[in-house]
Amino acid sequence: MSTLETLKSLFEASLTPSPTVITIGLLVVLFAPVLLHFLYSAATPYTTLPSVLLLGPSGAGKTALLTLFERGPSSPSPAQTHTSQVTSSVELAVAQETSYTTDLDATGATAKKFLLVDTPGHPKLRAANALSYLSSAEPTIKSPLASDHGAKSKLKALVFVVDAAALADGDALPQTAEYLYEVLLTLQKRFHGRKGSRAPASMPVLIAANKLDLFTALPAALVKSNLEAELGRIRAARSNGLLDSGVGQDDLNANDEVEGWLGGDGSEKFSFAQMMEFDVEVDVIGGNVVGDGPGAEKWWKWIGERV
Ligand SMILES: Nc1nc2c(ncn2[C@@H]2O[C@H](COP(=O)(O)OP(=O)(O)OP(=O)(O)O)[C@@H](O)[C@H]2O)c(=O)[nH]1
Ligand SMILES: [Mg+2]
DSSP: OOHHHHHHHHHHHHHSOOHHHHHHHHHHHHHHHHHHHHHHHHHSTTTTOEEEEEEOSTTSSHHHHHHHHHHOTTSSOTTOOOOOOSOEEEEEEEETTOOHHHHTTOOSTTEEEEEEEEOOOSHHHHIIIIIHHHSSSSOEEEOOOGGGTTOEEEEEEEEEEEETTGGGSTTHHHHHHHHHHHHHHHHHHHHHHTTTSOOOOOOOEEEEEEOTTSTTOOOHHHHHHHHHHHHHHHHHHHHHHHHHTTOOGGGOOHHHHHHHOOSSTTOSSOOGGGGGGGTOOEEEEEOOSSSSSSOSHHHHHHHHTTO
16 A cells, blocks of 8 residues: 555544544643643743842842852851842742751752842942842843743842841931832832733832841841831932922822822821732841841741742
8 A cells, every 4th residue: 555545544534433533632632732831841941930139238238148048057158248249149949847058958849949139239230230120010030040041030029138237327227218218119110000911019028137146236126117217208308309399289190199109198107018008018027147146047938938
């Protein structure tokens, strides 16, 4: 029989209703999508690797924290850092209910992999690095890992590191709050800009009150209330500036209010709870990277619950 004839008879058989043909047909219909899914997800394994962004003013301890989570406490002191100039990231894995020390080699089904992304805190480098990630409706970070082939990583949470010891005096509080204001306002604008898109807007923010090993450091509760008070001051100053600049109260419509006013309208005092309206949940937790103190375990747990 020639090839043509074989094909012909096969074609005829396939058109003749028979249990075999129906079974094969059903199998193809049912399993082709499943097979395609596995082929596709095997080819691009990291497209959904979540990421966590480290933000905060220069010198707060972001790079030190990243180094601690990457290498563990026994590594040669994570304290040796320089002012960061570029964004950098490491791939970490968190296994539930354990600490970062035991999670160092976390593998297997319970380990959740994520990218921890360190950004420079210098005011001139913030806009291009940290803040640029936050503004889009569905923030993603281009993975720097070669194994990812530049895949996009989905931003899951923010860790805003502050120096709790520096906050006690001088310019650190207004400078830290200024940066935090920008971050929260960017998230708030993103919430409004997201309308119509299906992307979930919620973005948990951890304010990591760092350096609690130093005796001058403010406890987390005080860091929280000081920051809230300062954010309230900045908010009032900004809206005054808007009024002073010749824009009458009547000209300020709802949209303008959204533009620069952080948190719920009308409230006299600012509190982090007001950010819930925009699906931004803020937690303040104390800890330290070097020295004796509460350590970084609570931060690790917080991150683990959100990636
Ligand atoms: N005492 C104490 N010092 C810390 C702690 N964490 C970080 N430091 C020190 O703070 C300094 C600044 O830390 P970095 O991690 O470089 O700060 P950064 O936030 O990365 O700063 P930029 O890269 O400039 O944005 C370093 O000298 C660290 O050793 C801490 O928990 N306690
Ligand atoms: Mg740094």
